[in-house]
């Protein structure tokens with residue numbers, strides 16, 4: 141989730157030193173505002189992406205795929221096509237336990253039927269455009285092209301105790317957060333459930349085949365922290381969650397607790413997710429504990445304020461028993477003040493103890509830009525302030541920063557390269 145574009149040409153604005161008052165209890169600390177410069181990665185200096193909930197009209201739907209349907213739906217689809225419905229079980233096992241969609245691998249199916257079955261339910265949905273490796277081969281980033289030429293990214297990361305895939309749920313994003321590369325693209329379209337699940341199947345297959353350093357691994361975790369706002373694509377995201385969690389042959393049978401859905405804070409949909417009976421982990425991209433700053437940093441805050449959002453997050457914890465992650469990208473002199481750490485701790489503690497943990501995420505240093513990471517001692521003070529207040533706090537390790545590791549960066553970079561070539 142880091143930005144690596146060189147913004148050295150940008151003049152740094154003179155910092156505004158705010159005097160006394162509720163916004164600046166730390167004497168001498170400056171307050172840089174999100175509006176002091178164009179958004180990160182903006183194509184023109186005047187660019188100001190606007191928050192939009194509108195999903196562009198369907199641009200030719202992705203072909204229907206087994207992973208869009210539950211097992212009953214798959215059987216019905218085969219029956220409708222004049223094919224034996226009971227074969228849906230075998231087809232699903234190949235897909236969800238052997239991670240293959242290749243008819244040639246399905247030797248337990250009659251040879252004459254294999255191609256027909258896979259043509260019906262296993263169309264080719266995503267194609268590799270580029271693969272980048274980092275962290276001694278323990279991180280792999282994929283850029284995918286979908287049936288209509290749209291591109292999305294996913295990142296596979298191997299850790300000591302788990303292997304995690306970060307998936308995209310939309311092509312582009314309409315949430316317009318100024319520090320996020322995807323936020324500058326606007327929304328192209330929602331991904332189908334199967335387009336999300338295909339990213340997972342590829343990762344499961346690659347991990348099992350030993351593509352990552354240290355040999356074969358089981359894909360254990362999935363985080364919806366790639367391109368897009370999962371809550372705007374709610375229906376397909378929930379269908380994809382079922383395919384991830386439901387046991388074989390319905391799905392991959394991953395543990396719900398190993399799956400994280402990250403949102404900017406669409407309060408009614410957080411509340412709805414709590415009723416789906418899938419106790420996935422909720423991550424809230426808070427990034428500021430005060431509405432004054434969050435209104436500018438996370439445009440959706442104009443609709444749902446910090447208080448309402450944290451209420452919904454707390455209720456999510458109560459309904460599911462899952463501790464909520466509060467995501468907090470530390471941006472130099474913008475949101476990294478110790479008083480904000482204290483305010484965040486107060487907001488969390490006023491609702492209860494132990495229900496949330498905070499993940500500060502260092503932004504990548506970008507010389508000359510306002511979108512840069514905090515000084516180490518400032519980050520330490522921020523973290524200590526939270527910990528002293530009893531809040532579990534883990535600084536997020538930033539994988540893949542040398543491969544345009546952040547949300548939307550690789551897609552943007554490859555587009556620039558291709559434009560430069562033509």
Ligand code: SAH
Pocket residue numbers: 141142143315319320321364365366367368369370402403404423424425467469501502503504546547
């Ligand atoms: N739309 C969802 C999920 C996608 S972004 C959401 O906002 O939660 C996943 C996480 O990466 C979010 O917490 C987002 O705020 C963060 N992120 C985006 N750009 C980043 C950057 N340049 N540095 C650090 N975190 C970033």
